[in-house]
Structures are given as C-alpha cells and as structure tokens.
Amino acid sequence: MEKTNTGRKKIVIVAIVCALLAAAAITLGVLLGVYVGKSEDARVDAENSYRSDYFKLLDSLLDIETNLSKMKVASTQAMQTELMLNTAINAELAGQCLNSLSQGDYHLEATIKFCNQVQDFSKYIIKKIDYEEPITDEDYELLDNLHSVTLELGTKLGSMQENMQIDGYYFVEAIGEEDPFADIVDDVAEDAIKYPTLIYDGPFSDGLDDPTPHALKGEDVSQEQAAEKVSEYLSEYEVTGVEFVSVCTGYFDSYLFEFTTEEGKSGSAQISKKGGHLVMFDLYEEMIMPTYGTEEGVAVAERYCQAHGYDNMKAVWSTVSESELFVNLCYEYDGIIMYPDMIKIKVSLQTGKVIGFEALEYIYNHNREDEVDYSVTVTEEEVRALYDGKLDIRNVRLAVIPVGGGTEKLCYEVYGVFDDYKYFVYVDAEKGVELQVMQVIDSDDGELLM
Numbered sequence: 346m347e348k349t350n351t352g353r354k355k356i357v358i359v360a361i362v363c364a365l366l367a368a369a370a371i372t373l374g375v376l377l378g379v380y381v382g383k384s385e386d387a388r389v390d391a392e393n394s395y396r397s398d399y400f401k402l403l404d405s406l407l408d409i410e411t412n413l414s415k416m417k418v419a420s421t422q423a424m425q426t427e428l429m430l431n432t433a434i435n436a437e438l439a440g441q442c443l444n445s446l447s448q449g450d451y452h453l454e455a456t457i458k459f460c461n462q463v464q465d466f467s468k469y470i471i472k473k474i475d476y477e478e479p480i481t482d483e484d485y486e487l488l489d490n491l492h493s494v495t496l497e498l499g500t501k502l503g504s505m506q507e508n509m510q511i512d513g514y515y516f517v518e519a520i521g522e523e524d525p526f527a528d529i530v531d532d533v534a535e536d537a538i539k540y541p542t543l544i545y546d547g548p549f550s551d552g553l554d555d556p557t558p559h560a561l562k563g564e565d566v567s568q569e570q571a572a573e574k575v576s577e578y579l580s581e582y583e584v585t586g587v588e589f590v591s592v593c594t595g596y597f598d599s600y601l602f603e604f605t606t607e608e609g610k611s612g613s614a615q616i617s618k619k620g621g622h623l624v625m626f627d628l629y630e631e632m633i634m635p636t637y638g639t640e641e642g643v644a645v646a647e648r649y650c651q652a653h654g655y656d657n658m659k660a661v662w663s664t665v666s667e668s669e670l671f672v673n674l675c676y677e678y679d680g681i682i683m684y685p686d687m688i689k690i691k692v693s694l695q696t697g698k699v700i701g702f703e704a705l706e707y708i709y710n711h712n713r714e715d716e717v718d719y720s721v722t723v724t725e726e727e728v729r730a731l732y733d734g735k736l737d738i739r740n741v742r743l744a745v746i747p748v749g750g751g752t753e754k755l756c757y758e759v760y761g762v763f764d765d766y767k768y769f770v771y772v773d774a775e776k777g778v779e780l781q782v783m784q785v786i787d788s789d790d791g792e793l794l795m
Contacts, residue, residue, distance in 0.1 A: 390629045391613070395446060395516035396509075399502075399526075402442040406499035408435040409463060413492040417485070422474050429474075433467035436460045444705070446516075454596055456498075463491055501529045558597040559712035560704075563620030571600040571616040578614065578623045578653060581698055583607040592618075597708070599624050612700075617708070623653060624708065627691075628700040635668045635694035642670035642692040649699045650674055655688060655707070668695045676711060681719070682744040685710035685753060719745075719755040723777040728757045731777075736761030736768060746771055748780060756780060 412432040419425050440460035447453040466487065473480060505514065505526060516526065566574070568589055576584040583606060590601040590613070598618040605611045606628075614626035637645075643660045650658040655674075661682055662673040669691055676686035687710075691701030725741055732738060738761040748754050756771040767785035772778070 392515055392517045398442040398445045399505075399516070402439055402446075403499065403503055405435040405439040405442065406495055406502070408432075409439065410492060410495045410499055413488060413495060416488060417492075425480070426471055426474050429467040429470045433464045433471075436464035436467065440464070459494065459498075463495070466491060498529070502526075505529070558617070558619075558708045559710065560708045561597060561617050561619040561622055563622075565618050566616070566621035568600055571618070571621055572602060574616045574621045574623070575602050575604055575614045575626075578616075578626065579604065579606070579628075582610065582628070622708070623702060623704065625703040625705070626701070630693065630696075630700060633668065633695055635665075637692075637694045637697045639663060639665060639670060639694075641697065642694055643672055645692050645697055645699060646670075646672040646674060646690040649690060649702070650688060655704070658688060665694070668693065669700070670694050676707070680743065681755070682742060682758070683710075684744055684746045720775045721755065722775050723757070723772070725757065727777065728759060728772050731772065732759060732761060732770070736763050736770070743774065744771070746781065754780060 409432055412428045412435070416425065416428045416432075419428055437460075440457050443453045443457045443460060447457065470480060470484065470488075473484075572587045572589065575587045584604050585607050586605040588603045590603055593599045593601050593615065599615050600618065602614050602616070603611065604614060610628055610630050612626060612628035615624040616622070617624055643663055647658060647660055650656075657677050658674040659677040659682065660672050661675050661684070664671050670693075672690045672692065674688045674690065676683040685706060687706040689701075689703045690699055692698070693700045721743075728741060729738060736759065738759060740758075740760045742758050743755060744758040745753050745755050746758075755774045757774055759768075759770040759772065761768055761770070769781075769783040769785075770779060771781040773780055
C-alpha cells in the first residue's frame with residue numbers, strides 16, 4: 346500500500362510541475378494586468394521573481410526525488426555516481442531558489458539547511474564510491490529519509506497551484522501573514538531538523554545547526570533609526586519616502602522597508618536590527634540601453650562596498666544580462682580570496698549606479714582574525730604542473746572555499762581554458778587533491794558556473 350501511495354504522490358508532482366512550467370510564462374504575464382498603478386510596479390516585479398523561483402524550486406525537488414528513488418535500486422558505481430551528482434546539482438539549485446524567496450519575510454533557514462544536507466550527503470556518497478568504500482545500510486536508511494521528506498515537500502508545495510489559480514494567491518500579499526507557503530515550509534522544516542547526524546566529518550556536521558551572523562556589530566537600532574539608514578545607504582538616489590513593511594526574524598532580526606526616490610523609482614531594503622547594517626536592497630527600474638562597460642560597473646560595485654563599511658572586498662566574478670551587471674565580491678585577506686565572505690551586487694550599466702545588494706553570506710561568515718594560520722604544503726609550481734597540457738592557465742591564486750558541513754579549505758584556484766571552454770579548478774593547498782572543478786557556461790542570462 347505504501348508503494349502505491351508513493352507512486353500516486355509522484356504522479357501528482359510530475360503533473361503539477363509540468364503544468365506549472367507550461368503555464369509559467371502566461372501566469373507571470375497575466376500578473377502585469379492584475380496590479381494597476383505606478384506605485385505597484387515594485388510589487389509586480391517582486392511577485393514575478395517569487396513565482397519564477399517557486400516554479401524552479403518545484404522542478405528541482407522533482408529531480409531530487411526521482412534521483413533518490415532510482416538510487417534505491419541502482420547497483421553499478423557509474424549509475425550511482427551519476428544519480429548522486431544530479432541530486433547534488435538540483436539540491437544546490439533548490440537552495441538558491443529558497444535563498445531568493447527568503448529575501449521576503451519567509452523563514453526558510455531550516456529548509457535551506459535541508460537542501461544543504463541533501464547536497465552534502467550526495468557528495469559523501471560520491472566520495473565513498475570513488476574510494477571504493479561500500480554504501481552501508483545506514484547510508485540507505487538516511488537516503489530513504491531524504492527521499493521521503495523531498496517527496497512530502499514537493500507534494501505540498503505543488504498543491505499551492507490551486508491556491509494561485511482559484512484563490513488568487515500572491516506571494517507579495519502574503520508576506521508577514523500565516524499563508525500556505527510559510528506553513529508548508531515550516532511543517533516540512535521541522536521534520537528535516539529531526540534527521541540523525543552521521544558519524545563522520547563533513548556532511549550533516551553540527552556546524553550548520555546554529556548559524557551565527559558574525560559580521561553584525563554594534564548596538565541595536567530602532568525602526569526609526571533603521572529607516573534613516575535606508576536613506577544613507579541609498580544616498581545616490583535621494584530617497585523621498587521610506588515605509589516600514591515588517592520585522593524579519595530568523596537567525597537575526599532585521600527591518601524590511603519599501604522606499605521611493607525623487608525620480609519616482611521604488612524598491613525594498615532590509616536593515617539589520619543589530620548595528621543597522623545593510624542586508625539587502627533592490628531598486629526597480631526599466632532597463633533600456635547600456636552606456637557603461639563591465640570594468641566601469643565592477644569599479645562601481647567595489648566603491649559601493651568601500652563607502653558603506655565593507656572593506657577589502659574584491660570582485661571575483663561578473664556577468665552581464667541585458668543592461669545589468671551582476672558582480673560577486675569577496676573579502677580579501679593577505680592576498681587570499683575568502684569565498685564564504687561574499688557580497689552580491691547588481692549594477693545598472695545604463696545609469697552606472699548600484700541597483701541591487703545582498704550580503705547574507707558575508708554576514709554569516711565574516712569573522713576573520715587578524716592572523717590566520719593556513720597550512721600550505723603544495724607550491725604553485727606543483728599545481729601548475731598538474732594541468733600542463735590540459736589547461737591554458739590564465740591565473741592561479743590562493744582562495745578559501747566552503748566544502749560543505751560548515752567547513753572551509755584553503756585551495757589554489759586555477760583558472761584556465763581548454764577547447765574554448767573556461768574552467769575553474771580548486772586544488773587543496775595542503776594535500777594537492779582536486780576539491781572542485783567548475784565550467785563556465787554561456788547562457789541567455791550571461792555566464793553561469795556549473
């Protein structure tokens with residue numbers, strides 16, 4: 346009976362996801378006719394973004410559930426590796442969607458942690474296969490638990506389609522209320538937290554159980570003081586109005602505001618209660634034609650960080666989509682790039698101004714001591730020799746990268762080209778083993794790392 350119910354649930358998920366993906370463009374387009382008036386432009390953009398992430402989240406959850414189900418019967422190492430790799434990729438995509446959705450007043454930390462657990466577990470199994478270690482009964486039991494929660498999460502989230510079509514559900518109207526999306530996430534998150542912890546370092550380690558916003562310093566600020574901070578952080582735009590929306594709670598408290606500028610533009614901003622730090626902001630404006638180049642836009646992003654108290658931030662990645670430049674900046678310490686301490690900025694290449702900012706990773710991870718003792722036993726020359734004849738190496742530098750389970754490693758970042766494809770390879774600076782290989786993929790939305 347259990348197998349029959351599971352099969353029916355899966356059929357429901359597949360049908361829902363297919364329907365959602367087919368209707369996504371139509372649904373998002375119809376939204377533009379639902380909200381009327383200049384003051385609602387920001388809400389339309391936000392709703393479109395939330396729904397897009399919701400659709401992509403469902404698609405990723407379906408892929409995770411399918412791969413975990415297949416893993417229960419797969420017997421060859423090649424097939425097991427393929428299934429676990431696909432699971433890890435989709436868990437990362439689901440986590441990215443949840444991170445985007447969490448910029449509203451949704452408390453998704455536990456569910457994001459669940460996606461991280463799925464990704465870490467997948468990498469753990471792949472490593473066991475590489476080392477020709479057996480997959481134990483305990484491993485399969487945990488895999489079955491992950492599969493069950495993924496199935497439940499996908500089924501419940503998929504059922505929201507009826508609310509959207511019949512009841513006129515909108516994410517932007519439900520923020521701060523007891524709504525179906527928040528209820529589903531909370532219920533499933535409680536189950537996810539109850540997972541047994543594996544007895545090994547790395548996947549499912551306790552490092553993610555209690556994230557601490559290390560970078561938040563200073564005394565608590567009031568709602569009124571936080572509203573003044575919005576104008577300070579957006580001084581380039583001459584803010585004329587700031588309206589309080591809600592208090593966002595989670596691993597740290599923050600105030601969410603909507604604002605308008607002298608030019609009639611609108612957006613939202615989030616200020617931490619502790620210290621009054623800028624957590625994120627997004628400005629909504631129509632993109633027409635770029636008048637600034639990528640290098641100029643990167644310089645704008647770096648100057649913005651410096652001007653607002655985020656020192657020693659270096660641009661490590663940028664890509665252009667239409668007239669918008671997306672820049673990832675990381676803290677640089679003694680010539681070492683700290684990837685966990687990342688800030689993401691969006692620059693308008695039309696106006697040359699920052700129109701988007703998000704510092705969650707920096708806030709959680711930035712806690713660097715004045716002196717950090719990293720073990721480097723492998724030389725740059727030895728690393729370069731590993732790729733002699735394989736890569737046309739363009740750059741090598743030291744970087745600290747997250748490796749799952751709340752841990753980090755010092756690596757050599759090797760950037761090179763092979764057969765017109767660009768690659769980033771990360772080699773452990775202590776042991777000389779490859780930890781990560783990423784390929785740059787050109788897409789309609791700019792360059793992506795896979």
